[in-house]
Amino acid sequence: MSVLRRFLPVLLGVALAAGACGTGAPQFDGDAPTPEEVYGSCAFCHVGLAAAMTANGGHGTLSLPCEACHENLEPGFAQCGHRDIPLCADCHTAQITHHDPGVATTRQCTICHTPHGSPNLLLVRTGLPLSNPDNTTTPCSNDSDCTSIQLCASTDPTCGLAVRTGGCAAPITFTNLEGRADGSFASATDPGTGLCEVCHTTTLYYRSDGTGEPHFGLPCFPCHPHPRGFLPN
Numbered sequence: 001m002s003v004l005r006r007f008l009p010v011l012l013g014v015a016l017a018a019g020a021c022g023t024g025a026p027q028f029d030g031d032a033p034t035p036e037e038v039y040g041s042c043a044f045c046h047v048g049l050a051a052a053m054t055a056n057g058g059h060g061t062l063s064l065p066c067e068a069c070h071e072n073l074e075p076g077f078a079q080c081g082h083r084d085i086p087l088c089a090d091c092h093t094a095q096i097t098h099h100d101p102g103v104a105t106t107r108q109c110t111i112c113h114t115p116h117g118s119p120n121l122l123l124v125r126t127g128l129p130l131s132n133p134d135n136t137t138t139p140c141s142n143d144s145d146c147t148s149i150q151l152c153a154s155t156d157p158t159c160g161l162a163v164r165t166g167g168c169a170a171p172i173t174f175t176n177l178e179g180r181a182d183g184s185f186a187s188a189t190d191p192g193t194g195l196c197e198v199c200h201t202t203t204l205y206y207r208s209d210g211t212g213e214p215h216f217g218l219p220c221f222p223c224h225p226h227p228r229g230f231l232p233n
């Protein structure tokens, strides 16, 4: 029920926009839209987040507004708790997470994804906190707490949510779905640095130190489907 309530305005908005003009909203003709044009008053205060989201194409597209995810809890107030925080699973029920320290919290899935736009494909984070076989991350407060090839990833801790997906992280480029290829699931020229390698220390294949037995170099997702939490089918 809540899924429908959340989606209906979005779907209507998309249908109206498409019907009205075909290619993009007329008020954005010419110049790239500003964060305020896309995200309205939310962008006045949350300007860093809204500007990055606008630059990176939003959540899938720019047509999903902040309010589609964050319902008003305290009208008139602008502070911690003035808006609610959704679970990814409120809208996405098919995908299952993988070795995720934020499981069952609002941080679930954010070890690999950001809700707020990314230059990578499919909202994959550019700094991916590494989880180990215990499904925990290494806490850090700045880059020097991590190894030289890692960075300290976090999100703004002002509101103190119970579980935050931060920690020592690997830089990730994810711009194609080819399989073992640069910018894809596993790296061809720098083994160990791909999205499906950086966390792995004990797997038979595709480990973060670049070792492991040879394994398929084809796109991983048909054999390791997201709806099975990437377990082979």
Ligand code: HEC
Binding pocket: 039, 042, 043, 046, 049, 050, 053, 059, 064, 065, 066, 067, 068, 069, 070, 085, 086, 087, 088, 106, 107, 110, 114, 115, 116, 155, 156
């Ligand atoms: C598709 C859903 C979605 C959209 C659209 C979205 N958010 Fe979020 N937002 C989330 C989720 C999920 C979280 C909690 C996980 C996280 O913080 O990474 C969150 C967290 C936050 C937080 C808490 C800070 C933090 O990172 O923990 C703020 C502030 C926020 N969003 C503001 C915004 C603003 C402003 C917009 C519009 C410019 C926006 N969000 C659009 C889903 C969304």
Ligand code: HEC
Binding pocket: 041, 042, 043, 044, 045, 046, 066, 067, 070, 078, 079, 080, 081, 082, 083, 084, 085, 156, 158, 159, 161
């Ligand atoms: C007048 C300034 C202001 C405006 C306008 C504003 N916010 Fe906020 N918002 C804040 C402040 C201050 C906080 C608390 C500190 C922080 O997270 O930056 C906050 C926190 C949040 C949080 C995190 C709540 C939590 O308890 O973790 C979300 C989500 C959020 N805002 C969404 C929105 C959305 C969506 C809009 C637009 C409908 C919006 N805000 C408009 C100032 C504002």
Ligand code: HEC
Binding pocket: 006, 007, 010, 059, 060, 061, 062, 063, 064, 068, 069, 086, 087, 088, 089, 090, 091, 092, 108, 109, 110, 113, 114, 115, 121, 122, 123
């Ligand atoms: C309020 C519903 C809602 C919530 C909550 C939500 N999403 Fe989405 N998500 C959508 C919709 C709608 C789209 C399709 C957007 C479009 O193409 O305009 C989408 C698209 C996506 C995509 C595909 C993006 C692309 O580039 O094609 C990914 C990945 C995704 N969501 C992940 C997440 C994750 C991870 C979370 C939690 C951090 C989340 N979503 C929370 C509604 C939601």
Ligand code: HEC
Binding pocket: 088, 089, 092, 095, 096, 097, 098, 100, 108, 109, 111, 112, 113, 122, 195, 221, 225, 226
């Ligand atoms: C280990 C990293 C990882 C985790 C954790 C993760 N994802 Fe993903 N997600 C990916 C990758 C990689 C893709 C692109 C390949 C694919 O679809 O399998 C993706 C794709 C998606 C898509 C787009 C699917 C499509 O067919 O376009 C959605 C939606 C999504 N994820 C949602 C989620 C949700 C919801 C969660 C938490 C329940 C989650 N993801 C947890 C890595 C992850």
Ligand code: HEC
Binding pocket: 098, 099, 111, 112, 128, 129, 130, 131, 132, 133, 134, 135, 185, 195, 196, 197, 198, 199, 200, 201, 202, 203, 220, 224, 230, 231, 232
């Ligand atoms: C956030 C860290 C992280 C990412 C990203 C990640 N994995 Fe894993 N994965 C783990 C951990 C932790 C294990 C446990 C073994 C280990 O630590 O080496 C594991 C183990 C596995 C296993 C063995 C079965 C299991 O679940 O224990 C498979 C299969 C696997 N991963 C596939 C993938 C694929 C495919 C991707 C890319 C879509 C991926 N992983 C991305 C953390 C991750």
Ligand code: HEC
Binding pocket: 179, 180, 185, 186, 196, 197, 200, 202, 203, 204, 205, 206, 215, 216, 217, 218, 219, 220, 221, 223, 224, 232, 233
């Ligand atoms: C043709 C199907 C197929 C493709 C493509 C494929 N895999 Fe696998 N993968 C499997 C099967 C089946 C298993 C389980 C049996 C085994 O270990 O060989 C497996 C196991 C794994 C494991 C876990 C090994 C362990 O220690 O348990 C990892 C990690 C892994 N694959 C990563 C990947 C990555 C990364 C890609 C893409 C670059 C990929 N796989 C592409 C079929 C595939």
